[in-house]
Amino acid sequence: MRLFVYVPFLASAIASCGARSAVRRANPKGATWVLTFTGVALALTTAGALSLLAFTEAARIPVVASLGRWPARHVGREVPVPWWLGLLAAVCITAIAADVVRQVHRYGRAVAPAVRLQLATTAEVISIDDASAYAYACRPWPFRPGVIVVSEGLAHGLDEDEQAAILAHERSHLEHYHGVFQLVALMLAAINPLLRPLRREIDFSLERWADEDAAATVGRTSTVIALGVSAVRQDLRTPPVARYGLEHANSRVPDRMRALLDDKRKRGRALLTMLAATTAGAAVATLLAAHNTEHLFEVLRK
């Protein structure tokens, strides 16, 4: 309890720091899966650790103590958590719960029109008469096929292969349920703000995954050119995807192009293994902390 309970927070910070270089090196599909599992496990363990800390605070309240049949005034002496830290944990839990509710509400508002679009059409690709350049995939409801929207402004001026690259990229998003990954990433960053960098890396990794699928279908150079040309022609007036990008303050199109051009594929297995190990460590530490706390209160009761 004295130390173990803090391990999940440390592990979250480490995972967030390590995620960027892991994603840069590893195969994006594997990286997405590992990062998502890491994130989910770390979100759960930090939530558990926070609850433990908050519980030690609640245990000092006489009503709670009488319910648990331990002496309230002895808790402060036996529990190795200062009162202000327990209080801080309780405040954090409240703030996090409020943020999760807010995020779910935001997501719900954003998702309603997109689901309506998805259900309203049987077309796989919708071409929009718009001079701005953008393309996006939309499959918020995972149990029905998704929709790809491509503006005419984007299709215009790209050759056939480059257009095919864009479609293959969007199709990869739809086929591999990237919308679900995105939602999970959104939720875990809301539960544990330390994981926000990890969420950005999951989102980036999903784009890389789709890029690699496009490259496998139509070739590397066409994909790079399609990506570069559309990025350069993006304008700020109406691009929906750009609005999506605004939350991720820095665009990483150059990173994606470089990764595609770099055909000597590097291995990021070591880093991914490290992330997984960190996560496992956090999980074990949380369980131990929970066990210790239980034991502590058993002793207090006697």
Added chain:
Amino acid sequence: MQGVAKREPEPRRGFGELEQQVLRVLWAADAPLIAREVQAELVDPPAYTTVTTILDRLHSKGMVTRRARGRAFAYVAATTESETASQRARALLANGHDRTAVLQGFVDVLSESDADEVQRLLRAAHRLREHTKNGS
């Protein structure tokens, strides 16, 4: 198609939903239909006058065209299904200010320094393409 309509997340029983159903009937038909025929094609057919009201509305919105057949009007959808889908998609772009976790895009917005970098990488990619073309 009616099956799809029933799976809408917020089933609205108002005119919007009926307009959609009427449009679907017109899209599915290969000839102009009079109101009576449209009514017959609808699931849970509403009253005849409701159908004529809806067709009138669609006509004033410019979504259907009509011409006289006998004493009645025969209606044809003015837009194709994919045009309507495209309009929906545009509406989604116009009013959804917060699509963060719903859409996955092909490109993000570029900062100025990134734009230069992208131009440089594009030239590299073009050279690579020329190179492979000459090589093969």
